[in-house]
Amino acid sequence: MTYQMVEYLDHLTVSDRQLLDKAKSMLDHAYAPYSQFYVASAVRLQNGLILCGTNQENASYPLSLCAERVALLSAKANHPKESIDTIAIVAKIPKGDIREIITPCGACRQVIAEVQSRQNSPIRLLLNSSTEISYIIDDALDLLPLGFHSGFLT
Numbered sequence: 120m121t122y123q124m125v126e127y128l129d130h131l132t133v134s135d136r137q138l139l140d141k142a143k144s145m146l147d148h149a150y151a152p153y154s155q156f157y158v159a160s161a162v163r164l165q166n167g168l169i170l171c172g173t174n175q176e177n178a179s180y181p182l183s184l185c186a187e188r189v190a191l192l193s194a195k196a197n198h199p200k201e202s203i204d205t206i207a208i209v210a211k212i213p214k215g216d217i218r219e220i221i222t223p224c225g226a227c228r229q230v231i232a233e234v235q236s237r238q239n240s241p242i243r244l245l246l247n248s249s250t251e252i253s254y255i256i257d258d259a260l261d262l263l264p265l266g267f268h269s270g271f272l273t
Contacts, residue, residue, distance in 0.1 A: 149173035160186040216249035
């Protein structure tokens with residue numbers, strides 16, 4: 120996987136810091152009564168508009184939705200002609216800080232790759248933990264090498 124590690128938030132661009140701040144501001148809207156793992160995501164469209172999503176758990180666990188999919192699919196449903204430029208992903212737990220960088224689950228990686236393919240332009244990922252450290256991934260396909268794609272269906 121190719122990524123850039125940024126050790127301090129003030130080393131990010133202003134627009135990336137704003138995107139992370141927006142995602143962090145959404146963490147309290149996550150619904151995670153079972154896992155206590157709160158995740159929020161903010162996507163920035165090419166036109167600069169920012170849309171957010173949070174994880175939404177369900178007592179029937181497979182019916183739960185991750186923050187990344189909520190944000191991405193909402194963006195594509197409401198702004199189908201706009202490409203997604205960057206997705207920021209943050210998480211928190213009530214017990215304390217998350218020291219590791221949180222990455223999308225396999226299902227979210229597949230959905231991000233599909234959206235990227237659909238819009239025919241790369242989606243950047245901005246991943247952050249409870250520390251100052253962030254990872255920037257310039258192409259979502261770096262998260263899903265040898266991924267399943269529409270070419271298999273033809």
